[in-house]
Amino acid sequence: MQSKNQLVELPLFAEKQVTLVLKREDLLHPFISGNKYRKLKYNLLEANNSGHGTILTFGGAFSNHIEATSFAAKEKGFKSIGIIRGEELVDSWHKNTTLLKAHEDGMKFKFVSRDDYRRKEDSDFLADLTKEFGEFYLVPEGGTNTLAIKGCEEIITEDDKQFNFICSSVGTGGTVSGLINSSFPHQEVLGFSSLKGDFLKKDIDKLTNNIRWNLISDYHFGGYAKISQELIHFINEFKKYTNIPLDPIYTGKMMFGLFDMVRRDTFAKGTKVLAIHTGGLQGIAGMNSVLKKKKLPLLDI
Template structure:
C-alpha cells in the first residue's frame, strides 16, 4: 500500500503594496521529486492504484507536461510502472532534446507517441479500451491528473494556517487544483483562478462539476496569448521576481498568475487591508525546456 506523507506548505510573506499584503504558499517545496499540485493530485490516485491488481498507471500529456514528469517521478519513487501517452508523433525522435520526456523515460516511464488527431480521443471510451488491450489492466489517469481523487488531494492545499486570507489565488490548467481549493476554502474567502489557456470558457463548468460552491472568479486577462505562450514583459517579470523575492516561477502557470496579481493590486482591484495568498503550484521542471526554446529564438531566458 502506497502512503504519501501528510505535508503542510510554508507561507512566505512577499510584499505590501497599496495597503494590500501578498503572501505565497510554497507548494513547490513540499516533496523533492513530485512538486506542488501534482503531489496533491497523485496522492489518492496512487493509493487507489495500490489497492487494485493493476499492471501500470497510464496517463496523457504534451511535450513539457508537469503531470507526465510528476507521474514518472512518482512511479520511480514508489516502484510503480507508468505509461505516458504523448501528444505528437514527431517527438519520438526528439526525446534526448526534451528535458521533460528524457526525465520521464529515465525514471522508467514507457512512452507512446500518438498523433494530435488521435490524442483528441484521450477520453473516448473506445480509445481507452484499445489502450487497455495493448497495455493490460491499467489504471487510467486523465490529462493533467484531474479526477475526483485528485480534487480530494487538492483540498489539502489549504489548512488552518490559510484561514486568515481574504483571497486565495492559483493558476488554472484543467481546473482540478482550483476545484479542490474552492471546496476546502472558508465561506468568506474568494478564490481567484488565473487560466493558462486562451480558450478557457469551459473552466467554470469544470469547477462546477466538482463543487457546488460559487466563491470563485476566473481572471482571464493574463494568458499572454495562450498555453505556454510568453513575451519579454512576462519573462522580465519572472526574473525580477526571482531577484527580489528569491522564488522561481514558471512561465506557463505561476509566472502569469503572479504577474496578474501584481497588476490587479496596482490597479486597485483589492480593497485596502486585503490579505492575498498566492499558491505556488510548482511546475519549475518546465523551465529547462522553455529556456531551450527561448535560446533558440534569441529571447530572454528564465534565471
Template sequence: MNQFVNISFPYNIRLTVKREDLLHPHISGNKFRKLKYNILQAKSEGKASLLTFGGAYSNHIAATAAAGREFGFETVGIIRGEELVDKIVDNPTLAFAAACGMRFKFVSREAYRQKTHIDFVAALREEFGDFYLVPEGGTNALAVKGCEEILSSGDEDFTHICCAVGTGGTISGLINSAMPHQQVLGFPALKGAGLREEIAIFAKNANWALVEDHHFGGYGKVTEELINFINDIFVKTGIPLDPVYTGKMFFGVIDRINKGMFPENSDILLIHTGGLQGIPGMNRELMRKKLPIIKM
C-alpha cells in the same frame, strides 16, 4: 511553507506565497496533491501500472513518472505529437520521465483528441495490458480531494486565495476548502478553455471567479514582458516561477493590485503549484528565439 513577499504594494495589500513547489523534489506542487489519492486507489485496486496523457513539457507526465518510480508502478505516457518520437534525449521533461522508467506512445494531435473515448482507451488496454488510468493533467474527484488539503490551519485569515488554472482540479479543491469569507481567484493558463463548466463539476461553493485576461496568448505562450517580470520576482524574493502557470498568475495578481482591483488591506495567498521542471525546456525555446531566459 508560507513565504511572505517582502515587496511594498499600494493600498496596504499583503502577499504571501504557499510554496507547494517545495513539497517534493520531483512530484511537485499540485501534482503531488492530485496524485496522492489516485496512487492509493491504484494500490487498492491491485494495479501494477499507471497510464496517463500529456504534451512535450508536461508537468503531469514528469510527476507521474517520478511517482511510479517512487511507489513501485510501471508507467506509460501517451504523448501528443508523433514528431517527438526521436527527440526524447533532447527534451528535458521526456528524458527525465524515461529515466524514471516511463514508456511512451507518441500519437498525432488528431488521435490525442480521442484520449477520453472508450474505444481509444480499450485499444490502449490491448496494447499495454491492465492499468490505472490517470486523466490528462491529473484532474478527477480523487485529485480534487488531494487539492482540498492545500489550505491548512493558519490560512483562515487570508481574504483572497489565488492560483493558476489548467484543468481546474486545483482551484476546485481550493474552493471546497476555503472559508466562507475568502474569495478564490483562478488565473487560467489556457485561452477560452471553457473551464467554468469543468470547475462546477467538482466545486461545492460559489466563492470563486476566473480572471481570464492574463494568459499571454494561450497555453505555453510567453512574451519578453512576462520573462522579465518572472526574473524580477526571482531577484527580489528568491521565488522561482514557471512561465506557463505560476508566472502568469503572479503577473495577473500584481497587475490587479496596481489597478486598484483588490480592496484596501487585502491579505492575499498565492498558491505556487510547482511546474519548475519545465523551465529548462522552455529556456531552450527562448534561446532559439533569441529571448531572455528564465532564472531559477
C-alpha cells in the same frame, strides 16, 4: 505533508496596504512538487488498493504531470506509461529534458498524433491501449479527477483562515476546484486561467458546488505555453527581489496578474491574499530551449 507560507515583501504591497503571501507548494517534493503531489496522492493509493501495477497517463512534451507521474510511480513501485502528444517526437524525445527524465524514471512512451490524442477519453481508444499494454490505472491528462480534487482540498489549512482571497493558476481546473471546496466561508477564490477561452468556467462548475470564486481570464498571454518578453522580465525580476522562482506556464502568469490587480487597486486596503505556488519549475529548462531558438531572453534558473 504541508508547505510553508512566505510573505512577499515588495514596495508595491506596502504602498497599496495589501498583504501577499505565497504558499510554497513547489517545495513539497523535489520531483513531485506542488499540485502534482496533491493530485497523485489519492490516485496512487487507489491504484494500489485496486491491485493495479501500471499507471497510464497523457501529456505533452514538456508536461510537468508526465515527469511527476513517472517519478511517483517509480517511488511507489508502479510501472508507468505516458501517451505523448506529437508523433514528431518519436526520433527526438531524448533531446527533451522532461521526457528524458521521465524515461530515466522508467516511463514507457507511446507517441500519438494530435488527432488521436484528442481521443484520450474515448472508450474505444482506451480499449486499444489496454490491448497494447494490458490492464492499467488511468490518470487523466493533468491528473484531474475526483481523487485529485480531494488531494488539492488539503492545500488549505486552518492557518490560512486569516486570508480574504485564495489565488491559483488554472490549467485543467482540478487544483482550483479543491481550493474552492476547502476555502472558508468568508474567502473568495480567484483562478487565473493559463488557457485562452472561457470553457474552463464550465469545467470548474462541474467540479464544485461553491459559488465564492471567480475565473480571471486576462493574463493568459495568448494561451497555454504562450509567453512574452514582458512576462519573462517580470518572472526574472520577481526572482531577483524575492529569491522565489516562478514557472512561465502557470504561477508566473498568476503572479503577473496579481501584481497588475494590486497596482490597479482591485483589492481594498488591508486585504490579505494567499497565492498558491503550484510548482512546475522543471518546465523552465524546456521553455528556455524554445526561447533560445527564438532568440528571446531566457528565464533565470
